[in-house]
Amino acid sequence: MLGRQTLKLRPTLGSQFSHITRSLATAPLDASRLQVTPISHPSTPKPNDQLVFGKTFTDHMLTVEWTKENGWDAPQIKPYANLSLPPSACVFHYAFELFEGLKAYRTPDNKITMFRPDMNMARMNKSAARICLPTFQSEELVKLMGKLIEQDKHLVPQGQGYSLYIRPTLIGTTAALGVSTPDKALLFVICSPVGPYYKTGFKAVRLEATDYATRAWPGGVGDKKLGANYAPCILPQLQAAERGYQQNLWLFGPEKNITEVGTMNVFFVFQNKATGKKELVTAPLDGTILEGVTRDSVLALAREKLDPNEWEVNERYYSITEVAEKAQKGELLEAFGSGTAAVVSPIKEIGWNGQAIHVPLLPGEQSGPLTKDVAKWIADIQYGKEKHGNWSKVVADLN
Numbered sequence: 001m002l003g004r005q006t007l008k009l010r011p012t013l014g015s016q017f018s019h020i021t022r023s024l025a026t027a028p029l030d031a032s033r034l035q036v037t038p039i040s041h042p043s044t045p046k047p048n049d050q051l052v053f054g055k056t057f058t059d060h061m062l063t064v065e066w067t068k069e070n071g072w073d074a075p076q077i078k079p080y081a082n083l084s085l086p087p088s089a090c091v092f093h094y095a096f097e098l099f100e101g102l103k104a105y106r107t108p109d110n111k112i113t114m115f116r117p118d119m120n121m122a123r124m125n126k127s128a129a130r131i132c133l134p135t136f137q138s139e140e141l142v143k144l145m146g147k148l149i150e151q152d153k154h155l156v157p158q159g160q161g162y163s164l165y166i167r168p169t170l171i172g173t174t175a176a177l178g179v180s181t182p183d184k185a186l187l188f189v190i191c192s193p194v195g196p197y198y199k200t201g202f203k204a205v206r207l208e209a210t211d212y213a214t215r216a217w218p219g220g221v222g223d224k225k226l227g228a229n230y231a232p233c234i235l236p237q238l239q240a241a242e243r244g245y246q247q248n249l250w251l252f253g254p255e256k257n258i259t260e261v262g263t264m265n266v267f268f269v270f271q272n273k274a275t276g277k278k279e280l281v282t283a284p285l286d287g288t289i290l291e292g293v294t295r296d297s298v299l300a301l302a303r304e305k306l307d308p309n310e311w312e313v314n315e316r317y318y319s320i321t322e323v324a325e326k327a328q329k330g331e332l333l334e335a336f337g338s339g340t341a342a343v344v345s346p347i348k349e350i351g352w353n354g355q356a357i358h359v360p361l362l363p364g365e366q367s368g369p370l371t372k373d374v375a376k377w378i379a380d381i382q383y384g385k386e387k388h389g390n391w392s393k394v395v396a397d398l399n
Contacts, residue, residue, distance in 0.1 A: 026070055028071065028136075029141060030072065030137075031147070033075060034075045034077065036076075037076065038060070042059055043155070049195075051162065051194055053195065054192050055192070056192055057080055058152035058155045060151045061077070061148070061191075062077050062187075062188060063187070063188045066185040066187065067183060067184050072136065086175040088176060088177055089172070096171060097169070097170070097228070099167060099168065099169040099225055100225055101165065101166070101225075101340045102120045102168075102293070103115055103163040104156060105164075105383050106157075106383070107392075108384055111397055112150075112395055114392070115381070115382050115391060116391050117393055121142060124170070124225065126224060130226075131221075141187075145395070146393075149164065149166070150396040155191075155193050156396075157194075162195050164194070165191065165193075165194045165340075165341070168187070169188055173186050196342075197342040202346070202366055203346070204359075204366045205247060205347055206244065207351065208243060208245035208249065208350075209249045209251055209256075210240065213236040215259060215260060215288075217288060220287075220288065224290075237262065243351070247261055251319075256319045258320060259283050264292070265289065266282065266283070266335065266347075268281050268332070268335045269281075269332075269333040269334035270333065271332075277310060277311060280302050280306070280311065281316060282298075283316075283317065283318070292339060294340055294343060294344075295339075297378055301388075305373075323357060324355070324357050327359075332357070333360060334346075334367070334369075334371050336374070343375060346367035346371045347359050
């Protein structure tokens, strides 16, 4: 049984590593020390129809070196180029690597905004603390990413579904084969003008419920954005693809609890015939679930916009067996994944135990009604059509 009591230890573990790594940094990360070396000949934007996700990059990159002795060096914005690292660098041998993914958008008032960067920075620091890499001042990195975007603001694509994907990465660079805490690290940020993550656009996918491989486990690092979490998931995805499925629906434990889908968080909509209410449900943050920014946004907006007399919004454990039973009773209404890259990805079918669990879609469309609403709610905020607190941070002016 997956015990909640055991999983409550996760925040304590993170705090232990946090105080260790923070104590190492002598000079703090400081955006005021930024040095800029501009490219000689700025590139021209590619047409939107030529933007393949993560294949095109902007002219400049941000780099900041760190050492145990001196702390964070002066940040540099310079032309996008290859990195030079010794083959003995610990990132290559022991996976001292973490990353984040967030986006910037053009708004109707000719500004460029980042969507909820504070949450990405908080998660990035948690990841760094967990694997003994240096932490940093979140607001300073947000400022630096803003300067980087401003340098290449002409390359931020226009149009619904198009944005600038931002990839901050932190790696250990100590040149030694002994397994120990890195005394050198490199923080870098690259940016990619992107269109929709899936070439097919907003189209429902088929999932294979997967219990023969495990994405994360209690006491592990499933709630951190580490590169080491991703490579082991590719083989099960390829195996699922051979059987006609686009992604894995990750299950865990003897109860076959649903955790995530592919590299996204996942939501289901059920009908409670006893109460007459609908329920939007996703797995709880128990240390095995990635603390998705889009996940948090979906939950916040659903709790604000859905009528509590008609809806419940819950973070709880639920199993593939529960989903299958509700489907048989006509109580499974919708399902969708959520993440930065695709934002919202509707689900139409789940393969489990040789059977197909069908998820209803709107007639002639590729999603259920709430899935469609959620995608619009988030897009309207991201593209500046609606304001929502401090979720959008202006980083450049195109006027």
